[in-house]
Amino acid sequence: MNKNKIKISFEEALKDLEEIVEDLNSDDLDLEKAITAYEKGMELKKICETRLKEAKLRIETIKDEKIEINKDD
Numbered sequence: 001m002n003k004n005k006i007k008i009s010f011e012e013a014l015k016d017l018e019e020i021v022e023d024l025n026s027d028d029l030d031l032e033k034a035i036t037a038y039e040k041g042m043e044l045k046k047i048c049e050t051r052l053k054e055a056k057l058r059i060e061t062i063k064d065e066k067i068e069i070n071k072d073d
Contacts (some may be wrong), residue, residue, distance in 0.1 A: 012049035017044040 008016075020041040023029060029037060 008047065010048060010055075013044045013047040015066065017041055017048065020044065 020037050024034060024035055024041070
């Protein structure tokens with residue numbers, strides 16, 4: 001999975017990440033599958049972090065625009 005090629009929403013990535021964590025906490029995965037799941041989980045974590053940073057930036061931009069509008073009034 002390459003985060004630049006796959007565009008999924010924050011909610012989808014978080015849901016998938018939660019499922020992976022659940023799988024890793026079970027005793028059902030063999031070592032190779034656990035490593036693969038861990039790797040995918042780390043990529044999903046990066047996607048979630050990126051989406052949260054993007055959302056924070058958008059909110060800060062909106063707040064800054066509102067401050068500028070209020071200064072003009």
